[in-house]
Amino acid sequence: MDSTLIFNRSEFWSLMLGDLNITQFIYYTGWALAGAVLLFVIDIRSSIKHDKHTPNKFSFLFLVKDNILRILGMILLLPVAVIHYKEIFSMVFGWEDALLNWKSAVLLGLTIDVVYSRIISGSIKEIPAYKQMREKMTKKVNGD
DSSP states (O other), X not given: OOGGGOOOHHHHHHHHHTTOOHXXXXXXXXXXXXXXXXXXXXXXXXXXXXXXXXXXXXXXXXXXXXXXXXXXXXXHHHHHHHHTHHHHHHHHHOOTTOOOOHHHHHHHHHHHHHHHXXXXXXXXXXXXXXXXXXHHHHHHHHTO
């Protein structure tokens, strides 16, 4: 058996995580998630309260169902963004030698959430089936 095809765990993690170790990856992914959650909360607080498709009272279940694609997208995209932070900062901000610290990880989470949420809100929310589902959820929460 050829030993060049077999590699150990440290080589595997090095290939998967680039220049980060597993501890750094978890740490910075947590900070990036905090940035995405911060923007999510700001978006919710500034949402249109008088929209006919927004419930009169707060419902956590409505919030999750209405934003499920955004939530799942962030869970899937943020770890990948943390691994490729140098490329993202180079493309978005023009930073060639970006260093990853907790502040830049929060900025990374904010950036990825802005881009992803605008794509989702622009495409998915215009589908008629989505609009009908949202109307039903709103009526159920409002008790109509």
